[in-house]
Amino acid sequence: MATTSDSPTPSQTFPETRTLWISEKLSEGEAGRALANGYVMTSYLRPLVVYCRALRLHDSIRTEPQDIVVGFFAHRLAKQEYLKDWLNSGLRLRQWLRNGLHLYVHEQRRENSKGGHGSDALHDVEATxxxxxxxxxxxxxxxxxxxxxxxxxxxxxxxxxxxxxxxxxxxxxxxxxxxxxxxxxxxxxxxxxxxxxxxxxxxxxxxxxxxxxxxxxxxxxxxxxxxxxxxxxxxxx
Amino acid sequence: MNGDRDAADTLPVVTNSMAMQLFCAILGESALPIDLLAARCAAVDGAEWSRSVLDQCSTTPTTREGWIAWKVNAKMSIRESDLRAGDSVALGFFLRYFGAIAGCLALDGSLISTIDRAEIRRGLIVIGPSLPGDWRSICATARQRIDQEDSPRNATPGATPGATPG
Known part of the structure; x- marks a missing residue:
């Protein structure tokens, strides 16, 4: 059926959602969350490894960059709320993950040192x-x-x-x-x-x-x- | 490339210069002249091409008026439709036009164009590194000038961003 030229299009009626695909997957239960997690791991592994290596994040916890990023994914994406929190953050997913990697490395440092001598992760982000x-x-x-x-x-x-x-x-x-x-x-x-x-x-x-x-x-x-x-x-x- | 193999086998590691051309192809009709020129300069023969285009010009100017004359001469030779189509000759004149803007910026910091400052800065970043050595230096200096002008401590309250002489 033809529409008149002055009919509002859906995008005029409703503001576009930034995070439609992952939001949809998360609403589909465990199977959807697994798909979203799989997509994140496949798409962001390499840039995060490059970043980890460039910042020498791996030096302080003596682990290969790829292992750090895989560990980061395993730890964070196991949490049901992790990607939901991103949806509310207003950040691009890559920025969210990059910041998350910093915090994860900081946690690993603290755990390794046991004495809390690791540097402040947010300070690291600023110093990047x-x-x-x-x-x-x-x-x-x-x-x-x-x-x-x-x-x-x-x-x-x-x-x-x-x-x-x-x-x-x-x-x-x-x-x-x-x-x-x-x-x-x-x-x-x-x-x-x-x-x-x-x-x-x-x-x-x-x-x-x-x-x-x-x-x-x-x-x-x-x-x-x-x-x-x-x-x-x-x-x- | 061999069409019989799987995608994973046939896709080469994409270099920066390949990526520039692919992004430009992806932008399609919405590619701007600066995008097209960046892709042309990043092509396999891009360095040779840009050198030959710029070498055809007379000695590079040493005054603002000289750069303005360069820019005017180049602009007169650009046919908008050819430029939009990515025609190599039109892109060559656009390279000279852009080179004059960069040259004057590097000389005394003045922007002799009505093109948006941010777009000029982007051009200096995406085109400059692909140019012959002396032009690369000119673009790097021009970019420093723009960055200095745009730094917060130089901000003038009430100034209109992008308001430049034509």
């Missing part, structure tokens, strides 16, 4: 240099892009259209003109461009989904992507 922050953000950006590409490829594979991925990559990354690619594939240049455009749309949809799960609003996503581009070059101050 911009370069470590940028390393974390860069690892997150590259990880999110990697996940988005894999999602797009899986979708293309399912439709038997993997060759479109090669076309997209060859043009956008290798810089080969559509005319050359089209000749190789026995198609016209506009057809090649159209296929690559469709692949870009799939990667875009996947990346936007990942950013939404991290807590970005749809209206913030363009800025988020530009911030990701910026942080690739940012070396800290």
């Amino acid at each position: 240099g911009q370069s470590q922050h940028h390393e974390f953000e860069r690892a997150w950006a590259l990880g999110a892009l990697d996940m988005a590409m894999r999602e797009a490829i899986a979708e293309l594979d399912a439709r038997g259209s993997r060759c479109d991925w090669e076309l997209f990559w060859s043009h956008h990354v290798d810089g080969i003109p559509y005319a050359v690619l089209a000749e190789r594939r026995n198609m016209t240049a506009p057809q090649a461009a159209q296929r690559a455009f469709a692949v870009a749309a799939k990667v875009r949809t996947a990346l936007y989904g990942i950013l939404r799960k991290d807590g970005a609003l749809t209206s913030e996503i363009g800025l988020e992507v530009r911030a990701m581009m910026e942080v690739l070059h940012e070396r800290g101050s």
